Amino acid sequence: MPAPRILLVVLLGLLSLSVTCWAAAPQVVATVPELGAGAVDPQSSEIRVTFDQPMDPSSYSWVTLGSRFPEVAGDPYWADEFTAVLPVTLEPGRDYWLLINSPLYGGFQSQAGEAAVPYLLVFRTAEPGGGASQPSPVQQARSEQAFQQVLEIMTTFYSYKDRLNIDWAGTLATRRDWLLQSPNDFIFAARLVALLRPAQDPHLTVTVEGQRLPTFPAAPPANYNFQAVVQALTNQRLWSNVVLSGERGDVGYILISSWTAEAAQAVAAVNELRYKPALIIDVRPNSGGDERVAQQVAGCFTDHPVDYAQALTLDPETRQFTQRSIRTLEPNAECPAYAGRVVVLMGPQVMSSTESFLWMMRETGATLMGAPSYGSSGNPKPYELANGVTLLVPQWQDFDMEGRLLEGAGVTPDVLLEFPPETFAVGDPLFEAALQAIQGNPSTF
Numbered sequence: 001m002p003a004p005r006i007l008l009v010v011l012l013g014l015l016s017l018s019v020t021c022w023a024a025a026p027q028v029v030a031t032v033p034e035l036g037a038g039a040v041d042p043q044s045s046e047i048r049v050t051f052d053q054p055m056d057p058s059s060y061s062w063v064t065l066g067s068r069f070p071e072v073a074g075d076p077y078w079a080d081e082f083t084a085v086l087p088v089t090l091e092p093g094r095d096y097w098l099l100i101n102s103p104l105y106g107g108f109q110s111q112a113g114e115a116a117v118p119y120l121l122v123f124r125t126a127e128p129g130g131g132a133s134q135p136s137p138v139q140q141a142r143s144e145q146a147f148q149q150v151l152e153i154m155t156t157f158y159s160y161k162d163r164l165n166i167d168w169a170g171t172l173a174t175r176r177d178w179l180l181q182s183p184n185d186f187i188f189a190a191r192l193v194a195l196l197r198p199a200q201d202p203h204l205t206v207t208v209e210g211q212r213l214p215t216f217p218a219a220p221p222a223n224y225n226f227q228a229v230v231q232a233l234t235n236q237r238l239w240s241n242v243v244l245s246g247e248r249g250d251v252g253y254i255l256i257s258s259w260t261a262e263a264a265q266a267v268a269a270v271n272e273l274r275y276k277p278a279l280i281i282d283v284r285p286n287s288g289g290d291e292r293v294a295q296q297v298a299g300c301f302t303d304h305p306v307d308y309a310q311a312l313t314l315d316p317e318t319r320q321f322t323q324r325s326i327r328t329l330e331p332n333a334e335c336p337a338y339a340g341r342v343v344v345l346m347g348p349q350v351m352s353s354t355e356s357f358l359w360m361m362r363e364t365g366a367t368l369m370g371a372p373s374y375g376s377s378g379n380p381k382p383y384e385l386a387n388g389v390t391l392l393v394p395q396w397q398d399f400d401m402e403g404r405l406l407e408g409a410g411v412t413p414d415v416l417l418e419f420p421p422e423t424f425a426v427g428d429p430l431f432e433a434a435l436q437a438i439q440g441n442p443s444t445f
Contacts, residue, residue, distance in 0.1 A: 026051045026108065026116035028100055036191035037123040038183045042092040045073065046085050047121070049100050054081040054111050061107030062086050063099035065120070066211050070096050084108065090125050095186045097122040097211075103219045113421065118217035122190030124183060135183050143180045143188055145386035147172070150192065153383055156319055158204070159312075159394045160378070160407055166198055185387045189213060192389065200408070202351065203378030207390040220348035221421060223371050224284045225428040226255070232431070237272075239265035245273060251438055252276035256297065259289025259353050263297065267335050270300045278341040278438045280431070281361070284370065288352030298360035299332030301342060308359040310403075311379070311396040321397055329360045342366035343434045346413055351376045358411045359400050368413040369437070370430050375410030 032048040033040045047070065057078045074087035090096070098121055101108045106115030135143065154161060154168040161168055172179075175195055182188035189208035193215050196204055202218040230236060233246030233253055240262035244255040252273030256266050273279060309327040314320070331337060344361045351374035358368055378394025385391060398406045415437070419429045 024053075025114045026053050026055060026110045028052075028116065028119040031100075031119075031121050033121075033123040035121055035123070035194045036178070036182075036187060038181070038187050039126040040090070040123050042090045042094075042125040044088075044090055044125075046087050047098075048079065048083055048085050049108075049119070049121070050083045051108070051110075051116060052082075055084070055116075056109045056111050056113070057081065059107040059109060060084055061099075061101045061105040063102040063105050065097050065099050068095055068097045070098070081111075092125050092128045095122070095124045095184070097190070097213075099217070101219060103217055106219060115219060115221065118214075118219050120190075120193055120213055120217065122187070122193070122213075124187050135181060139182075139184065139387075140180055142185070142387040143182055146188065146389060147176060147179050149383065149385050150391065153391060153393055154196075157314065157381075157383075157393060157395070158199075159314070159321055159397050160199065160201060163407060164198070164200065171195065171198075185209075185389055188387060189389045192391070201378065201394065202374075202376050203380045203392070203394045205380075205392045207382075207392065208388070212392075218287070218351065218374060218376065220374050222285070222349060223347035223419065223421075223424065223430060224282075224345075225424045225426075226285075228426075228428040229253070229255075229282070229431050232428075237269070239269050243269060245269040247273070247276070248435060249439070250277050251435060252279045253282065254279065255282045257283075257285045259286065259291065259293045259357075261290070261293065263289070263293045266297045267300055267332060270297070270338060271335055274336075274338050274340075276340060278343070279338065280343050280345060280434050280438075281366070282345040282431075283350055283354050283357060284345050284347040284430075285349055286354040286357075287349055287374075288354050291353040291356050294353050294357040295329055295360065296332055298329055298357055298364065300335035301338050301361065301364040301366065302329060302331050303337040305330050306360075306363040307401055308363045309356055310399045310401060312399070313396050327356070329363065341438060343438060344368050345430060345434060346370040346373055346411070347430075348372065348374055348410075350374060350411075352378075355406055355411050356398075362414070363401070367415060368411070369415040369417060369434055370413050371416070371418045372412050373410040375406055375408050377406050 029052045030050040070088040073089045076086045100119040101116045102118050108116040189206050196215040200216050204215045206213045236246040242257045242262050243265045246253045254269045306329050312321045313323045315322045344366050347370045355373050377398035379396045380392045381395045383391045
């Protein structure tokens with residue numbers, strides 16, 4: 001049976017364990033050129049990005065995406081506390097794209113230190129001689145077919161079409177002419193990204209010319225300092241590119257950073273550390289991957305099948321998301337069930353299949369500790385549009401076994417511990433809190 005769920009534990013001797021409310025992350029509210037612009041003057045000498053709040057002028061992140069980053073013509077600067085400027089040299093008849101911040105680079109920050117939400121900027125310059133980039137009749141016909149496909153996908157097949165009460169039919173209809181006037185498939189894809197951004201769904205993406213464009217790049221803050229963790233461990237072992245283990249006295253530690261095929265090496269790490277009376281499983285940087293690999297690892301912590309998640313998918317007859325299925329964790333025959341105490345460290349970068357892993361581990365009796373997870377799971381499916389653009393679209397609504405929707409809500413830890421971001425610059429207070437909870441408060445597990 002799962003261990004009793006602990007909503008909050010006060011750990012004596014630790015500092016700053018209260019839940020902290022942070023200011024909203026900055027958002028891009030305007031750009032020059034605009035996202036999806038199709039006839040930008042190639043004589044334009046700068047790109048301007050305006051945020052919704054005063055920013056820290058000491059840093060920025062103009063991020064390349066593929067090979068279409070504009071030629072930089074000078075040092076970036078701030079026109080005022082809201083607007084950043086990048087001097088550039090543009091060429092006529094060319095497509096350009098870049099990211100303002102990214103999941104890896106968060107240099108654009110508010111004055112309070114919050115990284116701005118990543119923003120994709122895509123535009124095309126006017127043709128040589130100043131002519132506007134008008135679509136050919138063939139291009140316009142391709143765009144019309146693609147538009148009709150997108151309309152059906154977003155009003156029928158998109159599993160979270162109703163989550164934010166967005167009228168997708170109306171929204172798309174109002175921008176239909178804008179899409180159909182796209183001079184090429186590239187700009188069509190960029191404009192489609194702009195139209196789908198309000199879904200706030202990291203699993204809803206657009207691919208064009210081999211480049212995957214997120215409609216809503218997720219860049220939640222980190223709540224870890226792995227350099228500090230590794231320095232605190234003995235007998236460190238790198239099992240694969242995504243699995244690291246170590247020891248701290250009687251406590252074993254396993255980090256799993258992604259659910260690639262290499263993550264299955266965590267099974268061997270659990271077997272090696274099974275003599276320890278307690279294990280810390282750390283998935284704080286893990287944003288997902290193959291849920292089947294996650295099941296292999298979680299299967300090391302149960303000796304019987306346990307249901308851990310349920311999903312609603314589309315009923316082809318009613319075209320409603322009413323078909324219910326249960327996902328079950330099976331014991332891993334290669335890894336006899338670990339019998340000691342288990343703490344799973346989590347945080348805001350955890351999403352998708354890793355959130356399913358949290359559910360699995362909770363059902364086996366592990367204690368989830370840290371900050372709430374991101375809240376995004378889609379089981380996306382690719383739809384090939386008539387113009388060569390691919391739309392990757394979530395196909396299920398994911399729930400825990402108590403019927404709580406994951407999307408937009410995330411998984412709440414059993415032991416809720418949040419720390420100011422600056423504390424992770426000098427150490428890893430969550431890792432230390434887990435150690436103290438295991439070693440100093442055994443009755444809580």
